[in-house]
Amino acid sequence: MAISTTWERWMRVVTAVAGAGAETMVRPCEPGDRAAVRELVTADLLPGLPGPRLAELDQALEGTCPSGPTVRAGLQGVCTEVLALAGGQVVGAVSWAVRSSDGAGMLLWLHCRDDEQHLARVLVERAVDRLGRRTVQAFAEPTALAPAGLPLRMRAGTRRALEACGFSGLEGWRYLHRRLDDRGGRLYAVADVVECPGLPGWRLQLRERDGSRIGEALVALPVEGTTALQWVSLTPARRSMGNILLEQCLAHLADRGVREVTTVLPAPAEGRPDLDAALALHTAAGFAEIDQLHVYTRRP
Template sequence: MLELVAADLLPGLPEPTSAELDQALAGTCLGGPVRAVLKGVRTEVLACADGRIVGVASWAERSPDGAGALLWLHCLEDEQHLARALIERAVAGLGRRTVNAFMEPTALAPVGLPARMRPGTRRALEECGFSGTDHGRYLHRRLDDRGGRLYAVADVVECPGLPGWRLQLRERDGSRIGEALVSVPVEGTTALQWLSLAPSPSSRGNIVLEQCLAHLADRGVREVTAVLSAPAEGQPDLDAALALHTAAGFDEIDQLHVYTRRP
């Protein structure tokens, strides 16, 4: 199973471990405890006659609203019928109810199916009656080309309540220009959780992001990932945020989609 999961990894995500697989099998949220809202977590595998595992899927029921949740699924991506067989098993096992797919973070991956990277699974979901919604963009930036900090502008504060580092960014004169929260690095990789700017008559987003990346490189971080969430209705689109991250060297790797199937 770990080989199947590893084959679907987005750039910047660390190789899955046996412990993380055990957590995912138990319905554990990414970076958090077992989700109390999930019950009846079930995992099934597809195997060849020789015992080789070629597919695995996990699903459960959400206790607050009674909806089903297809939590995660991995298979040989060029064998679309395998994904469809697993999805049909999940839908049948959950019965007549609304089923959401890839809407829960797990110990193996964040929310959303990488739609371009996993076309077989995406098509299988659509064939089984699921409709996709844009959840956001997955971005990746290597820091091997970064030197040290442009100047000392960051204090790092550990966040016990939030598993990560809070970077408090300042100008040379000490005035605050923004903050960033990143996950605790694993194998030299961290995830940019959010970036905020202090009120200013001019845009400082590029300065804040550049200083954040330079500071992380100075602390031995080699790769940074980020998920830019799709805007809610009435909110600004992603163009400005994408432009900011692209100017800082991030590459857009994929679109993350979540799916819903009505009974």
């Protein structure tokens, strides 16, 4: 599918959204745009994700990510541009790069006013045009702003824009959320908490009353009362106690003032009963699936 990238094409699309006679421009993101871009990102947040701090926005602009520094180090030519009205109002932003390992284009993140499909399409077309004739993946890696994958339901406008530009989606993860307001205290002391500066986060080492080890969990450092559960691991002899481990982990977090927990699980797949079991475990512990996160690919 050919992608029109002429200025006249962008003007026609955006005029339909911004109003007749509206003048727009796509230009490099400047330091003075940071507040406006952060507002666009915040408007698209999934439940349980805190609004990005300026330091995290700066990491996203640089193409770095605390949870995946080795992945981010493999990017070249990271570029972020904004879509702005003539009066200066920023109504969209998109960031892309080239992956060094295979030369694939990477549409890292994209946000626009009201998740408007027409604005998103302008930004998608811009990224595809600048990346040239190559395979392009969209939302394939985590960023400092959000986990990998485009939320299928909450970002329907961007999803439709990607599909209109020749991208096809593949289910990758399930985004789950759990409030802890209803949690009581721990039944007994079950965890040693060890800080992990490299994450940064907490490692909760859970044990029985007699001190025997059950397993451990890793969570990100809470921000504004929310945290992300990275993974839960059980000793082989205690795998049947997964529900107890997770319940105790949540109670421990509630004791430490955490109000919301999120986690991202791989989507269930044929021949992977462990993925079905993980989803069932979290659902039984009160986690609710908020959205499905998809990765998108466009072939040249």
